Amino acid sequence: MITPLTCEIHAPSEAKGRALAQIVESCANELAQPLLVKQQRIPRNQRGSVATHIVLELPADIASSQHEAWCLSCRLACFCPDVRVSVLVLGADAFQPAEASVSDEDVAALWA
Numbered sequence: 001m002i003t004p005l006t007c008e009i010h011a012p013s014e015a016k017g018r019a020l021a022q023i024v025e026s027c028a029n030e031l032a033q034p035l036l037v038k039q040q041r042i043p044r045n046q047r048g049s050v051a052t053h054i055v056l057e058l059p060a061d062i063a064s065s066q067h068e069a070w071c072l073s074c075r076l077a078c079f080c081p082d083v084r085v086s087v088l089v090l091g092a093d094a095f096q097p098a099e100a101s102v103s104d105e106d107v108a109a110l111w112a
Contacts, residue, residue, distance in 0.1 A: 006035075006057040007028075007056050010040050020083065023080060033066075033068050053083060056076075070087075
């Protein structure tokens with residue numbers, strides 16, 4: 001089973017959010033990429049300072065192995081030129097501390 005990507009859409013209005021969601025879902029379907037879409041409205045007092053944007057969240061294994069996920073982000077950027085498209089790669093367990101012990105002196109030396 002392919003893990004679905006998560007897509008967050010931050011838009012100033014419900015209508016614009018729906019329109020962007022249709023574009024995102026259409027592009028994902030063309031690439032046979034399963035996708036979960038979440039929409040959030042930008043609060044009225046932040047609309048001037050926050051751009052409308054789409055954030056794709058990719059697990060590290062998908063980001064490193066599935067070309068279609070990157071094609072999706074490129075297509076979205078082309079079809080929505082006035083929207084900021086971002087990709088967030090989730091490292092999950094990839095960056096968990098190893099079992100090897102690191103002393104406080106070693107950590108202090110790194111920051112010195």
